Amino acid sequence: MFENVTIVGVGLISGSFALALKEKGFAKNIIGVSRTQASLDKAKELGIIDEALPLEEAVKKSDFIYVAIPVDVTIPVMEQIMNLVTDKQIVADAGSTKYVLCKALENHPKRKRFVATHPMWGTEYSGPEAAVRDAFTGRSCVICEKEKSDEDALRTVEKIYRELGMHLTYMDAENHDIHAAYVSHISHITSFALANTVLEKEKEEDAIFELAGGGFESTVRLAKSNPSMWAPIFMQNRENVLDVLNEHISQLRKFKSCLEKENYDYLRELMENANKISRIIK
């Protein structure tokens, strides 16, 4: 049980994390840090945080600091935090990219107080209103470069995620970013692009509204995601995302060619191959 926990960012991930910390009895007092006063007010109103403080004050007061803000802002903010912490405090982040951050912190004198994590959960919504109870249960959480964290910091963070019902997976930051491109970032790109496709082609918005079934909704829902969150993710992981995106465009071209040439057999073959995803996603 921590006396004081700071969450930096009071949105979807940090908010859901704060609610879970309270529920599981990990935190007595939760301090919110955000550049946006309205978000702090909302987070307080929703019972996500107990108080709001400026970053420095919050960090100094806290046993545990959890950072979940856009990945481009994470780096300078994390450096600020790491310059403040003592050997007793624990810092963790929840960013969707890990390589650039880990690289930026690798030589920091307090690196060992930091645990690099990525809980694999999210929705297309953002802000404190998007925070939900029981968000992480049954999902995976990646911990990167565990050997670079102090034993006590690592154990504490592992214990929290396990109590939240997450499965822990360990990998280096480079591999994390490759896998994240495959299983998360590309899904967001395709969804954003699909929304633009339909908005471009389908001028009769009423028709979309009337006709769109569950299939369309599920492939396009990620297109509602927050650009401030996702643009920096794509940029930080651009080489891996480009690699997967190129492959995806070439896979789409195969479908295109089947339709152009009316090659029914190859079309079926492509679809049967895609069906193999059932082995992986139940």
Added chain:
Amino acid sequence: MFENVTIVGVGLISGSFALALKEKGFAKNIIGVSRTQASLDKAKELGIIDEALPLEEAVKKSDFIYVAIPVDVTIPVMEQIMNLVTDKQIVADAGSTKYVLCKALENHPKRKRFVATHPMWGTEYSGPEAAVRDAFTGRSCVICEKEKSDEDALRTVEKIYRELGMHLTYMDAENHDIHAAYVSHISHITSFALANTVLEKEKEEDAIFELAGGGFESTVRLAKSNPSMWAPIFMQNRENVLDVLNEHISQLRKFKSCLEKENYDYLRELMENANKISRIIK
């Protein structure tokens, strides 16, 4: 209330439709027709149908015949059915393409006994086991060329879908196929292609299994769909699907170019535009 209803095909759509007909008191006896004995046995076991009969026998005995089989097979089967029906019987289909079928039937002497429909509901599963109760509630149903159906046939089919909780929308077959390409068929293509992308790039299947979050699942779940159902849909609607697919590839190329050129502002702009889909898909 019909004495006898035939469902041709005993899968996801026809099976769910049969369950709804029974529940709403529209049918006393439901007859299943299928080329696959195992499906008929399963449908009977699941209480979807009361009996199984060969097509001709089933049609002759029925007041209402509902056809929900792959769209390529629908045309010859529908011609067979239309050759059998009297001016008292009603026939409807549930196919995802409407133009080719309506064209094939336009000069049939019994055309007026047929109502061309497309209930906009489905899941990625198929077969009688995929049938669910309360499937169509709250979804849209397109009725095409209503002026080509007899008044009584149209009214009956409308009444059934309304009782099932569907909103009715009317359009010609050509427009239906254009809209269906935008709001349904392209989602399936992107999902199939995304599954192939990930299966191709991500050789470590365990990593996908471990890491895949809700976002990936929702964009890729349609890739589990049945190729026997979807390959004929793409082929029958190939011109519209190609048109949307070309647009989609060009939208993906914009994301690619932003990443290649590190054009952060344009990337954000693309994503902000995609966010407009929130206006349409709640």
